Amino acid sequence: MQPHRPPPLPNNQTLHVLMPLLCCLLGSAVQAAPCGGDFAAWRAGLADEARDDGISDAAIALLDDIEPNPEVLALDRTQNVFTQDWLTFAGRMVNAHRLTHGRKRLTEHADQFASAEQTYGVPGAVVTAFWGLETDYGVVQGNFNTLSALTTLAHDCRRPELFRPQLIDALRLVDLSWLAPDELRGAWAGELGQVQLLPSDYLAYGTDGDGDGEVHLKNDTADVILTAARYIQHLGWRAGEPWLEEVRVPAELPWERAGAYQREQRAEWAAQGVRYVDGSPLPSDDLPAALLLPMGRNGPAFLAYPNFQVYLDWNQSLVYSLTAAYFATRLAGAPKVTAGSPEPGLDSEQMKQLQQRLADRGHDVGAIDGVLGARTRAAVRFEQQRLGLPADAWPTPALLARLE
Numbered sequence: 001m002q003p004h005r006p007p008p009l010p011n012n013q014t015l016h017v018l019m020p021l022l023c024c025l026l027g028s029a030v031q032a033a034p035c036g037g038d039f040a041a042w043r044a045g046l047a048d049e050a051r052d053d054g055i056s057d058a059a060i061a062l063l064d065d066i067e068p069n070p071e072v073l074a075l076d077r078t079q080n081v082f083t084q085d086w087l088t089f090a091g092r093m094v095n096a097h098r099l100t101h102g103r104k105r106l107t108e109h110a111d112q113f114a115s116a117e118q119t120y121g122v123p124g125a126v127v128t129a130f131w132g133l134e135t136d137y138g139v140v141q142g143n144f145n146t147l148s149a150l151t152t153l154a155h156d157c158r159r160p161e162l163f164r165p166q167l168i169d170a171l172r173l174v175d176l177s178w179l180a181p182d183e184l185r186g187a188w189a190g191e192l193g194q195v196q197l198l199p200s201d202y203l204a205y206g207t208d209g210d211g212d213g214e215v216h217l218k219n220d221t222a223d224v225i226l227t228a229a230r231y232i233q234h235l236g237w238r239a240g241e242p243w244l245e246e247v248r249v250p251a252e253l254p255w256e257r258a259g260a261y262q263r264e265q266r267a268e269w270a271a272q273g274v275r276y277v278d279g280s281p282l283p284s285d286d287l288p289a290a291l292l293l294p295m296g297r298n299g300p301a302f303l304a305y306p307n308f309q310v311y312l313d314w315n316q317s318l319v320y321s322l323t324a325a326y327f328a329t330r331l332a333g334a335p336k337v338t339a340g341s342p343e344p345g346l347d348s349e350q351m352k353q354l355q356q357r358l359a360d361r362g363h364d365v366g367a368i369d370g371v372l373g374a375r376t377r378a379a380v381r382f383e384q385q386r387l388g389l390p391a392d393a394w395p396t397p398a399l400l401a402r403l404e
Contacts, residue, residue, distance in 0.1 A: 035160035039068065042155055050168045059171040062181055068152040072144065075188045076153065082317050083348045083370050086294035087339055090323040094330060098132045102331050105137055112209065112222050116229035121239025127228045129328035130314070131195055138194040141218060146170055146184040146192060150199075153189065166190050169199035178206065178215050193217025195228045205231040235310040241287070243307035244325040246277040246300070246337060255297055256381060256391040260304065260318060260374070263288040269303065277338055294322055296394025299342030302326075318374065343396045351376075354395050357403040358383065 034045065047060050082089075106113060106124050113124030135141045150170055153163035170190070173179045179192070186192040192202055194217055206215035207230050209222030216223050250273035257264065266289045270282040274291065282303075289303040302322070311321035326337060346354060348370035355365045355376055363379035377393040384391040387402055 034164075035155060035157040039155060043151070046151075046154070046164070046167065050171055053168055055168060055171045056175050059174045062147060062171065062174070062184075063151065066145075066147050066151050068155055069144070069148045072149045072152040072188050073156060076156070076158065078369075082319050083351065083372075084319065085342075085345050086319050086322060087300065087337075087342070089319050090326055090337070093133060093323050094327045098136070098327070099330060101137055102128045102132045102327075105131070106331065109221060109225060112225045116225050119226070120229040120233040120237070122229040122232045122237050123328075123332065124225075125331035126232060126237075126243065126328045127225055128331055129324055130228060130232070131224065133320075133324055133327060134191075134196040135194050138219070138221075138224070141185070141194060141196075142187040142191070143185055144188045146186050146190055146199075149186075149188055150190040163190065166199050169203055173199055173202060176203075176214075178202070179218070183218055193227075194221075194224045195231075197227070197231065201231060202227075205234055232310055232314075235313045236306075237310050238307055241307055242305050243311070244305070244322075244329055245303050246329075246334065247282070247291075247303050248275050248277050248279065248338075249291070249293075249297065249301045250274070253297070255293075255393075256385060258291040258293050258392060259377070259381070260290050260292060260308070260312065263290045263306075265289070266303065274301075274303070277335075292318075292322060293392050293394065294318065295340075295342035295345065296396075297390055297392040299340045299394070300337050301340075316374075317371075318377075319372075343394065343398075345372075346395050346397065346400060350397065350400060351395070354380075354400050354403065357400070361403070 034042065036042075043063060043066070047063060050060050051057070084092075106128055110124075113127065116127065117123055131137055147167070147170060150163050150167040154160050154167050167190075170184060170192075173192075174181055174184070184192070187196055191198055197205070197217065202215070202217060205227055206217065207223065207226040208215055209224075209226035210220060215227065217227060247269075253272055253274075265286045266282055267284040267286060269289060269291060270284050275281055287305060289305050290308070292302040292304050294300060304325070308321070308325055311325045312318075314324070315321055330336070351370040351372060352368050355368045355370070358365050358376065358379040359368065361383070363375075363382065365376045365379050366373060372395065376395070380395045380399065381391045381393040383403060384393070384399065387399075389399070
């Protein structure tokens with residue numbers, strides 16, 4: 001069977017080059033996402049827009065002394081944490097400390113978690129896993145000036161259409177008294193509170209869990225739990241269904257059928273010899289499931305169900321999404337993952353070499369950044385099929401050599 005080349009996806013490098021040119025050429029005609037140019041003039045235009053959008057002069061005045069932060073731009077361009085393989089990343093993030101404290105919080109706030117699940121259908125373990133990964137249950141919420149971070153990203157021409165509205169909504173949170181000006185501190189990309197929501201999501205899904213008439217996601221546990229559950233439901237959570245289960249795969253399988261965006265009925269995976277990790281058979285039902293092999297056919301294996309899409313919507317990195325989903329299964333009682341015997345992978349520099357060789361062969365891998373993202377995995381799978389190798393989308397030194 002001939003391998004199927006994946007369709008091209010948007011190229012962020014191209015957009016990053018073209019956006020500043022478009023902003024400069026079109027000037028004031030670009031109203032939806034103006035960016036770049038003289039910062040003082042840009043900030044004045046933003047203030048006018050915020051005022052027209054109902055933001056008070058007192059809140060707008062908070063922008064007077066704000067300047068772009070070069071550290072934010074540097075972080076936006078490079079997220080090296082996702083160059084780690086999944087077992088390394090998950091082993092570091094789903095550690096004994098987070099598991100112990102997560103289980104403690106599930107017990108301490110059992111009534112609030114029960115209320116959240118009854119209202120929104122989201123289990124407490126799912127909420128708690130995001131809570132733990134994002135801020136260690138509120139301990140580490142970030143110390144970037146939110147207005148400076150959002151101003152930097154809104155003025156920059158890579159994603160202004162995302163961050164300009166977030167900046168205005170951050171000011172709206174002040175007007176609502178949900179946050180005091182000195183509480184506008186969080187992650188480098190503008191996320192706020194114990195589950196790190198962007199200001200627009202804070203406004204749209206913020207839920208008063210303790211009846212005080214306000215939503216405080218930095219220090220009010222009841223508000224945090226209810227808001228997180230409501231936001232996860234909004235992302236498409238299907239109540240009563242699993243999200244991730246570890247499985248055991250046979251020695252031979254049509255590996256090209258694996259992948260986060262390829263679902264088959266669970267009965268079909270059962271017919272192929274996929275079983276639960278303890279050896280028991282899968283149900284032969286029609287629940288859609290994707291087979292995830294984050295480190296190839298000899299490493300850990302999972303079935304990911306429709307609810308797993310919520311994790312991908314929360315964070316598009318498969319390394320992060322799978323870690324968050326796995327963490328939730330551990331909090332729900334699942335055992336530690338079976339590592340298997342994955343073939344050695346590539347380090348960051350080798351991954352960049354691979355991406356360049358794939359790009360030279362006509363594959364759209366996005367940025368040459370050393371990160372094994374969805375585009376690089378798709379291109380690897382294509383080349384594995386072309387070379388007659390097991391198409392499990394796991395790049396190895398042997399594959400890199402074959403593509404030289």
